[in-house]
Amino acid sequence: AQSVTQPDIHITVSEGASLELRCNYSYGATPYLFWYVQSPGQGLQLLLKYFSGDTLVQGIKGFEAEFKRSQSSFNLRKPSVHWSDAAEYFCAVGRGSNYKLTFGKGTLLTVNP
Amino acid sequence: KAGVTQTPRYLIKTRGQQVTLSCSPISGHRSVSWYQQTPGQGLQFLFEYFSETQRNKGNFPGRFSGRQFSNSRSEMNVSTLELGDSALYLCASSSGTVNTGELFFGEGSRLTVL
Numbered sequence: 001a002q003s004v005t006q007p008d009i010h011i012t013v014s015e016g017a018s019l020e021l022r023c024n025y026s027y028g029a030t031p032y033l034f035w036y037v038q039s040p041g042q043g044l045q046l047l048l049k050y051f052s053g054d055t056l057v058q059g060i061k062g063f064e065a066e067f068k069r070s071q072s073s074f075n076l077r078k079p080s081v082h083w084s085d086a087a088e089y090f091c092a093v094g095r096g097s098n099y100k101l102t103f104g105k106g107t108l109l110t111v112n113p
Numbered sequence: 114k115a116g117v118t119q120t121p122r123y124l125i126k127t128r129g130q131q132v133t134l135s136c137s138p139i140s141g142h143r144s145v146s147w148y149q150q151t152p153g154q155g156l157q158f159l160f161e162y163f164s165e166t167q168r169n170k171g172n173f174p175g176r177f178s179g180r181q182f183s184n185s186r187s188e189m190n191v192s193t194l195e196l197g198d199s200a201l202y203l204c205a206s207s208s209g210t211v212n213t214g215e216l217f218f219g220e221g222s223r224l225t226v227l
Binding site: 034036041042043044045046049090092100101102103104105106 | 117156157161203220
């Protein structure tokens with residue numbers, strides 16, 4: 001069965017600092033990988049996705065993620081965090097025409113001024 | 114283009130009652146998925162509908178059901194509500210024909226069961 005692990009429940013960073021959110025997955029084939037962000041009281045917004053090809057993918061809001069097959073990881077990064085990045089971040093895995101996504105439990109990001 | 118619209122946004126029910134939640138997808142999208150979000154279990158897939166047919170189903174009891182209409186609008190129903198059904202129910206739409214993997218989520222319907 002597919003699964004996603006986000007080891008960090010809560011991360012606090014200072015504004016302007018770099019950020020890395022970890023994501024490990026378990027999947028029987030090459031997965032489709034996603035990062036979504038959820039602001040309080042809002043739905044989820046897609047930040048970026050990986051299907052194939054270049055293992056470093058760029059997303060919106062200055063985020064990027066790197067797919068590492070050997071480590072079954074898809075970590076999200078941002079070089080300089082802004083206060084508006086405070087939100088909950090979810091990593092998800094899916095495949096092909098199956099629109100079912102399996103989500104991690106999420107990482108809550110707090111940004112200190 | 115209007116986004117995914119879910120109604121109602123908030124509702125309170127008591128145990129044993131039933132509830133119906135509605136979702137209007139983005140115009141032109143034919144796939145609608147439903148997810149339950151709780152602090153303990155996180156986001157869990159309920160089911161996905163495409164062209165009025167349930168195409169995928171998660172591991173939820175039969176009390177959870179859904180349907181999709183010819184205009185792609187979808188409803189989900191939960192019967193005989195239990196306290197544990199308190200959650201944020203998120204609807205997501207996608208084209209359904211080309212799997213870009215991008216789901217467009219609504220803001221959710223927050224259900225409280227007392």
